[in-house]
Amino acid sequence: MSLLSLTHRTPRQASFGRGLVNLLTAVAVVAGLVAALLAMVGVDPAGTAQAMWSGSFGTLRSTGETLIRATPLLLIALALIPSLRAGLYNIGAPGQMAFGALASTVIALQAPTLPSAILVPACAIGGCLAGALTAFLPGLLKATWRANEIITTLAMNFIAVAVLGYLLTGVMQSDFANLPQSDSLPANSALPTFIPGTRTHIGLLVALLAVPLLWAADRSRLGYRLRIFGANPSLARQAQIRPGRYTIWLMTLGGAGAGLAGWMQVAALDHRLYVGIATPVGYAALFVALLGALHPLGTVLAALAFGALLHGGDSLQVGAGVSPEIVQVLLGLILLAYAIRATTSAATGTEGRTRSWTFWKRS
Amino acid sequence: MHAANSVAIVDRPAATPAVALKHISKTFGTNAALTDVTVDLRPGEVHALVGENGAGKSTLMKILAGYLPADTGELEVDGRAAPADRVLSGPRVGVGFVEQEGGLIRELTGAENLILAEGTGFLADRAAAGARIRELGNRFGGAVDPHVPVELLAVGQRQRLEILIMLARGADVLILDEPTAALGIEDAAILTEIIERFTADGGGVFYISHKLHEVMSIADRITVLRGGRVVGGHAADQVEVAQLAADMVGQRVAGDENRNGNGSDSAELIEVALGEERARTTASASHEVVGTLTGVCAPAPYVGESALHELDLVVRAGEVVGVAGVVGSGQSTLARVLAGLLRPSTGTAQLPDRVAYVPEHRHDDAVALELSVRDNVVLHSHRRREFCRGPWFRRDRMDQHVEEVLRRSHVRGATLTMPISGLSGGNQQKLVLGRELDECPTLVVAHNPFRGLDVRAIQEVRQAVLGACDQGAGVVMISPDLDELLQLAHRIVVLFAGRILGEVDVADGDLDQLGRLMGGVA
Known part of the structure; x- marks a missing residue:
């Protein structure tokens, strides 16, 4: 329900203020709950928060780590926003990201001697195309046979895991590892970093570039047509906007973003391919987009918050003696709180069209 | 809770109105949608509300149904005070509001819509719910198959189904908003039949319509709203259609520069309201x-x-x-x-x-x-x-x-x-x-x-x-x-x-x- 009510908001009305209020309320409620939980198991909540904060923003290095975590989340979330606004639920980011990473890895390993100026873009394009193709197929199925994109993209995720597992325990497995992972990528395929003393790579700039692009697209003819398509497909047909074509493009766009994120993950950070390359980023990105109320700036904030939580959680064990799994609890609760908030605000809308048992009918 | 019991209204003294809305006012921003409106509905009568779009008919009915809060005013249901100043979590008990666009969930059957509306959960008996709808359909003269998804029904059948579901939920007041707007002659006749049997059974109906001739034939009382105020209240057998039309349109052309200059003066509008005006085209059909x-x-x-x-x-x-x-x-x-x-x-x-x-x-x-x-x-x-x-x-x-x-x-x-x-x-x-x-x-x-x-x-x-x-x-x-x-x-x-x-x-x-x-x- 909450998901649906979100998509019915259009870019114009996806009011940034309201999204922010929703997000902050959710965070406040959840912080209270988690503090209570921590106090119950005998840990000092304030100390934990302190450890969390210094873990994610305390030093330049930790801030950089937070940004690294936020980068793929942001990129995928922004690429998903147009399709989510149109009511298309592409939940295949993990699979698309994995295939993107796979393509980048293969290119880098096959042409390790190419100069960096050629190899880095080649890996990026390869990853982008692989992700796009992975999403193109569900889009095509949806456009031609109305196959539910949630099912098909989910299925692609399983296929991606299986393909990676097969390759990484077979032809691509490193000779120097017993684990299912590939050889190390050549150094000249790595992304340059741009904040000294951190691992923050130029992928962040690529992701941030998507913000003005999205903003501009909203005001373009294409953005207008997408808006009509998302709001009323029947009307779109009358305006000679072909739903099938837009479905395919929107899905493909989401896949391209995820593919790029996969490239960044292998080329900038891990420097080798492994089966779990897309966890937990792939699914989390969908939530980031939703938490950001499908608004570009809201999504930036949400990505930053998620990045901080993911990285800060890792430092909890050391800083406060708390199991890092508490972050998973925290994330789960945030989503739950946000979902409840979104549903109630939809149900108490001021429009006067509130009906307890009919408000989710197609209007 | 059987529907049959809840619709039969036998022992209520005729003097108590089924519903009374008293001195209701409502503003949206700076726009006064309703100003001191008082109407009531007696058991067994059809009370028509007529007026132009924006006259406040729908707003008034939404307040009655509990979809909108009134700013001031009181509401009595069966002689007992009921809250009018807040949005209810569902439709007001005993009031069934059939809106123009229809409120059923298309993918579900009639029986499932009834179960959903009653909130009796997933163990509810579809066959029993369907039987109740059928029974009411036979009783009120509008049988609809309750086990077919709503989206497969024609417009008239959907509307009848919605009415029957409201009756099954125990509504003894029905609000019909432009019920015949999309209906053909047969469906309209069936609707009239349902209304007659329902009122004969003691139910009350608020009937919103622009079609004055239709209102004259079906209603017992007619209230005319204009600009959020009651400007006329008539017994249907003591009023001329022309009077209603004049009430509805009012004499405001002179003072309203917005509406000047587009060729519609009161007399002309009254003619339109009466359905007497013939179109005048200057063009003659060519052979192109x-x-x-x-x-x-x-x-x-x-x-x-x-x-x-x-x-x-x-x-x-x-x-x-x-x-x-x-x-x-x-x-x-x-x-x-x-x-x-x-x-x-x-x-x-x-x-x-x-x-x-x-x-x-x-x-x-x-x-x-x-x-x-x-x-x-x-x-x-x-x-x-x-x-x-x-x-x-x-x-x-x-x-x-x-x-x-x-x-x-x-x-x-x-x-x-x-x-x-x-x-x-x-x-x-x-x-x-x-x-x-x-x-x-x-x-x-x-x-x-x-x-x-x-x-x-x-x-x-x-x-x-x-x-x-x-x-x-x-x-x-x-x-x-x-x-x-x-x-x-x-x-x-x-x-x-x-x-x-x-x-x-x-x-x-x-x-x-x-x-x-x-x-x-x-």
């Missing part, structure tokens, strides 16, 4: 053909509608062709074929590139409710080169144009950025028509264009259609309401089971022939 269907067969777009069989139709410039027929005879199929949205399976359709199309279901097909007025207006014109700068728009020129379209089509109270859902139905309809005519079409297809509109809006929509006609467009107007067609069309073709059964020249005015054709007698 603007659209031809030859031997067209096309599949029905939904169940309950007829497919087209070997249909021939010629539309000429400057004429209004009325399409009459029982609802479900292929009107929707024909409209979609003419609008270019449905390709004929055989036969040829020679149509112009730009067909202006006013669809039957405004919310489903004609507007994007949550998008802005601007976005809705530029649906076609956003492609014009003058509004484009590279991939972007020239906002200033475009906005200027949108303002112009709104002004030309007499859309009131619109700002460019507000969602179109904030406009009344009549203004939405005028906007849709304005948008479509903005493309200088040579063929206009209007399906039920007056549905749910008040007299003033009807008059303006009508003038827009005739204006297009004067400028050389051919108009196809589809409506289940013969009076509407007779007032506007030059000739009327009658659809029956997807075929054109015959044609009547309106100038000859052979109504018997029309009636026979609609019944399927060639």
Whole structure:
């Protein structure tokens, strides 16, 4: 329900203020709950928060780590926003990201001697195309046979895991590892970093570039047509906007973003391919987009918050003696709180069209 | 809780009104929607509320149903005070509100809708729920299969089903908002029958309508609202239709410069309200053909509608062709074929590139409710080169144009950025028509264009259609309401089971022939 009510908001009305209020309320409620939980198991909540904060923003290095975590989340979330606004639920980011990473890895390993100026873009394009193709197929199925994109993209995720597992325990497995992972990528395929003393790579700039692009697209003819398509497909047909074509493009766009994120993950950070390359980023990105109320700036904030939580959680064990799994609890609760908030605000809308048992009918 | 018990109202003294709304006021922002309105409803009566769009009828009924809070005022149900100042989490107990667009969930069956509405959970017995609906259907004379998904039912059946579900939930007050707006003659007759049996059983009905003749025949009492105030209360057997029309329209033309200059004065509007005014077109039908269907067969777009069989139709410039027929005879199929949205399976359709199309279901097909007025207006014109700068728009020129379209089509109270859902139905309809005519079409297809509109809006929509006609467009107007067609069309073709059964020249005015054709007698 909450998901649906979100998509019915259009870019114009996806009011940034309201999204922010929703997000902050959710965070406040959840912080209270988690503090209570921590106090119950005998840990000092304030100390934990302190450890969390210094873990994610305390030093330049930790801030950089937070940004690294936020980068793929942001990129995928922004690429998903147009399709989510149109009511298309592409939940295949993990699979698309994995295939993107796979393509980048293969290119880098096959042409390790190419100069960096050629190899880095080649890996990026390869990853982008692989992700796009992975999403193109569900889009095509949806456009031609109305196959539910949630099912098909989910299925692609399983296929991606299986393909990676097969390759990484077979032809691509490193000779120097017993684990299912590939050889190390050549150094000249790595992304340059741009904040000294951190691992923050130029992928962040690529992701941030998507913000003005999205903003501009909203005001373009294409953005207008997408808006009509998302709001009323029947009307779109009358305006000679072909739903099938837009479905395919929107899905493909989401896949391209995820593919790029996969490239960044292998080329900038891990420097080798492994089966779990897309966890937990792939699914989390969908939530980031939703938490950001499908608004570009809201999504930036949400990505930053998620990045901080993911990285800060890792430092909890050391800083406060708390199991890092508490972050998973925290994330789960945030989503739950946000979902409840979104549903109630939809149900108490001021429009006067509130009906307890009919408000989710197609209007 | 058996439905049978809850509808039977036996022991209530007739003096206690079933529902009494006292001194209700409600403002939206600075706009007073209702001012000190007092109405009541006695058991066993039909109380009609008439008035133009925006007169406050729907707002009042939403307060009664608990969908909207009143600012001030009191509400009594069965003589007991009930809260009027807050939104209830569901419809008020005992009150069933049948809205124009229908409130059932299309994917579910009638029985499932009932179970959902009652909130009895997933273990609820579908067969029992269906049996209750059937039993009520037999009792009130409107049997509908409760085990078929709602989306497969025709409009009239959906409405009957919704009424039956409300009765099953124990409603003893029904609110019917423009119930006959989309109904053909038979369905309307069945509805009347249900209303009669329901009131005979002690139920009360609030009946909202613009059709004054209909109101006169069905209502016991009539209250006229204008500008959020009660301006007339009459017993139906002691009032003339002309009086109602005059109450409704009021004498405000002199003081209202907004409404001057578009050719509608009170007398004319009263005539429209009475259904007596004949359309005046200056254009005479030429011989220039603007659209031809030859031997067209096309599949029905939904169940309950007829497919087209070997249909021939010629539309000429400057004429209004009325399409009459029982609802479900292929009107929707024909409209979609003419609008270019449905390709004929055989036969040829020679149509112009730009067909202006006013669809039957405004919310489903004609507007994007949550998008802005601007976005809705530029649906076609956003492609014009003058509004484009590279991939972007020239906002200033475009906005200027949108303002112009709104002004030309007499859309009131619109700002460019507000969602179109904030406009009344009549203004939405005028906007849709304005948008479509903005493309200088040579063929206009209007399906039920007056549905749910008040007299003033009807008059303006009508003038827009005739204006297009004067400028050389051919108009196809589809409506289940013969009076509407007779007032506007030059000739009327009658659809029956997807075929054109015959044609009547309106100038000859052979109504018997029309009636026979609609019944399927060639």
